[in-house]
Amino acid sequence: MPVRFPFCAVAGADDMALALTLTAISPDVGGVLVRGEKGTAKSTMVRALAAVLPPIEVVAGDRFSSDPRDPHALSPDGPFGPAAETEQRPVRLVELPVGATDDRVLGSLHLQTALAEGRAEFEPGLLARAHRGILYVDEVNLLHDHLVDLLLDAAAMGRVTVERDGVSVEYAARFVLVGTMNPEEGELRPQLLDRFGLTVDVAAPRDPELRAEIVRRRLAFDADPEGFAARYADDERELTERIAAAQKLLPEVALTDAALTRIAEICAAFDVDGMRADIVTAKTAAAHAAWQGRTTIEREDIAVAARLALPHRRRRNPFDAPGIDQDQLDDLLGDDDPDTPDDPAPDDDGPGGGGTPDAGGDGQPDDGGEAPAPPPTPSGNDGEPNAPAPTxxxxxxxxxxxxxxxxAGVGRGQAGRRSRAITDTGRRIGATAATDGGVIDLAATVRAAIPHQSSRGRTDGRLHLSPDDLRVAVKEGRESxxxxxxxxxxxxxxxxxxxxxxxxxxxxxxxxxxxxxxxxxxxxxxxxxxxxxxxxxxxxxxxxxxxxxxxxxxxxxxxxxxxxxxxxxxxxxxxxxxxxxxxxxxxxxxxxxxxxxxxxxxxxxxxxxxxxxxxxxxxxxxxxxxxxxxxxxxxxxxxxxxxxxxxxxxxxxxxxxxxxxxxxx
The missing domain is CATH 3.40.50.410 (von Willebrand factor, type A domain)
Incomplete structure (x- = not known):
């Protein structure tokens, strides 16, 4: 197994590290969305997260990672008695490709078992594998709409129901959703954006010394991955122990009426939609208190939670800039702790900060006190050939x-929501030979094989298949x-x-x-x-x-x-x-x-x-x-x-x- 870059070795991404840590302490926070330009270690840090998480206990041999302490574990491999054998294993980080099919995500009929043995057996998908772990989607803004819908359903219900190909299965799917994206490549659907508990905006640091240190660490890792990882082994182990201690302490953190009222006042003042913002902010504040080793929520915990949980929920439309007004947040928090009124400011401007993007990268025009624009050129006046053109x-x-x-017409473009097209998703309108791959259409495959059973010498009652029999479904949907x-x-x-x-x-x-x-x-x-x-x-x-x-x-x-x-x-x-x-x-x-x-x-x-x-x-x-x-x-x-x-x-x-x-x- 290849050595991953250590989580503790990533420099200049403090807010991203904090957000990932808090959602690991309290998975109910709802996951993390990391937005930022390319080359800012987004994927590197997320992939390194699983190595520092405490192991979990599961029922031995269960393909759906059931918790042995859960008497109502929802697993097709169950039920499990109180004497079921258990084992510990590391937390899984499951990557969801943006082009995955429904069968790969949800699970489907095990085709080989069905054809060879005539038995319907369910093959778990990525959501089953991610249960009690981390589901990571790189370039989540490019995820196909049908996969977004599947994630929304699973995140809302905490379970997945599969009714297809003669299989009826229901299993638990509670996972931490982590997504990374580059905003220049497109925006995220509002419904999925709201499902992320926390968001962080990252940018490359501007401090030359810090940039040099980042390059120095990367070169050292590339030269000797094992040796580099060994240098941070103690830091990784200490972080794992601290996360485990915070997870154990979390149930003891008291969410008092005063803290809940303060959180509600902040969410109302920032005019966020719905009640999910209040709930996520409260859970994040509790996780941060546990991370600090406290059982009481203080001003600092609410400030950090609001800074991570509210920016993406204030956007009324895609043109609204993300972020919250730090001065307004300080005013709403009051002066309960006067020693830290401006502490978050360095993080906002520093590497990996969670504030608004820097002036050079947010795409907003710079007023800068410039003179007003000249009047428009009169209609039909293109000027003299050698004269400067007025603008x-x-x-x-x-x-x-x-x-x-x-x-008009039927295309074959990328799946979207506009023009008619033959796509990977949509309603089935027929079947064709599986020459270019695709999802196997079982019924059409069987129908194609039936006329040839006599010539293939069928005597054992089993269906004899040839590669030429394979058929894939033709679906009509919408393209972009x-x-x-x-x-x-x-x-x-x-x-x-x-x-x-x-x-x-x-x-x-x-x-x-x-x-x-x-x-x-x-x-x-x-x-x-x-x-x-x-x-x-x-x-x-x-x-x-x-x-x-x-x-x-x-x-x-x-x-x-x-x-x-x-x-x-x-x-x-x-x-x-x-x-x-x-x-x-x-x-x-x-x-x-x-x-x-x-x-x-x-x-x-x-x-x-x-x-x-x-x-x-x-x-x-x-x-x-x-x-x-x-x-x-x-x-x-x-x-x-x-x-x-x-x-x-x-x-x-x-x-x-x-x-x-x-x-x-």
Whole structure:
């Protein structure tokens, strides 16, 4: 078994270590979500956690890790009498892959036993293995929706019921859920986010000495894993003993009415939803008191619990920044312990702190006392050829609810919640030969084998199978798509107002995409080039920040914008060939940059049409007389054409909604 990096050797992640320790002391806290940029030892620390946890006692031979002290143990291998043999084993850390199937997670019929012996035997899944242990999901924000639903059910009920393939089984599934994620790669569903008891935001330390120490330890571990681990063996053992002592002390910690009232006041003041925040904060405060070796809850315990349990529950929508106001928390806690009013502050700014992200990484625009933006360029004024192009800075308005739009036809993209597609989840619509793998369809496999039993010399009453008989289920569900907006950001047609409305529409579409697991990208063109200002993403935080920074003004390089869009689609198709794109071009059809600008634009548009790119042109031309340039562009793109005098967020999303369903597959 490979040697893991020691838990105690991870430097610069104090809040993450504390959150993991507290949820190990009190599993009822509900687990930990660790958010942070790549390369911040998130996975390293989580995988090292199991090695420092005290061992547990289980019924010997039970595949479901039943507690011998539980008279109502829910195990298909039971029942167990009071004289059942027991054994101790380490706490398991079970990793749940983001692409796991339902059968692998829940358990299923043991196929070999069923076919060879004609006997229905249940094969436990990952949730059964994780019972009384840790279930770890790396990149939890990329978890498929069907797996999220399974986790939500198991976390709410503490047990799993399997009714499938002639098997009826119920078993206990109480585990500590630990997830890690990079917010830049997409957000987490609110229902699953709320199931995590504690959250921690981590970032790489800025202190050069600490960074050097982290590198020094990593290099020493890579050079001699066994020797490095031996150096921290005493620290690991002391931590295990302290966790065991805290677990034993926890039932004696008194949650007084005064402490509960203080916690309720804090949760109400921070306007969190539901009552889970109060319950988790109380349990975390008790765990922290036990960790400190006390049986009474003090101000420090409540402060730590609120800092870890409340930030993610204050978010009303994905654009709300996580975190809580430390000054407000101190005011709510009062002056019961005046010696520690500002103690948490160094942790917030230091390595692994649990406060809000640093100013350079939170994606928020820096006001900084800068001068206000210049007025927008007048409509139709692209300036002199050699004159500097005036620009203006505009920001998106509040996100609006976008109407649902879908790409017509049936795709084969990644599972999502938008367009029809053949996916790994959904309703069964048939079966096919198992040429590319998949979940075996037992009934279809048997039906395929039956006509050949005579020729295979069946005489013993058993079903004779051949690899050619294997069938997998074909399921129809929903896929996610890539919505690529290519937006004219030049100085024509009151660009400032138009860009504000278009940005608001993009934010609205992104919010809807977050809920439906889509990707959204944004290309703008102005001056002399097209620019990818928002690469394909599902992260609403990053998208909102990028959109607010997009300037407007200058000439209109339409061909360059379309070329940039074509390049984005090409790269994304290499990365994810099954994700179907929709190109939305928002323009008045003008092209004023370079020689033969209009002709080059039409050539690029024809190239996109030949490549089979589905497109929609939103005509933003205003004025009494129409030149019809956007209509001509739509003809070259073989795209749907939507005349829209004033681009509004409602108008743009409604246009996409109205025209997408009419597109041929």
């Amino acid at each position: 203006s800075q505009v920001q998106a308005g509040d996100a609006q609810r976008a109407r649902t739009f879908r790409v 798509n890539l919505v690529l907006l290519c937006v004219d950001a030049s100085g024509s047609m009151a660009a400032r107002k138009r860009m504000t409305q278009v940005k608001t529409a993009v934010v609205s579409l992104l919010l809807d995409a977050y809920q439906r697991r889509d990707k959204v990208a944004l290309v703008t063109f102005r001056g002399d080039c097209g620019e990818l200002v928002l690469p394909p993403t599902g992260s609403v935080d990053v998208a909102k920040a990028r959109l607010d920074d997009v300037p407007a003004g200058g000439r209109t390089p339409l061909a360059e914008g379309l070329l940039q869009a074509a390049d984005v689609i090409r790269r994304e198709k290499l990365r994810d060939p099954r994700r179907r794109p929709l190109l939305v071009v928002v323009t008045d059809g003008r092209a004023t940059h370079g020689t033969d600008a209009v002709a080059r634009s039409r050539q690029v548009a024809a190239h996109l049409a030949d490549a089979g790119v589905h497109a929609l042109v939103v005509d933003c031309e205003t004025g009494r007389f129409s030149l019809g340039l956007a209509r001509d562009l739509a003809a070259s793109l073989q795209a749907d054409y939507v005349p829209l005098g004033e681009v509004t967020a409602d108008g743009l999303t409604a246009a996409i909604s109205a025209h997408l369903p009419e597109r041929a597959a």
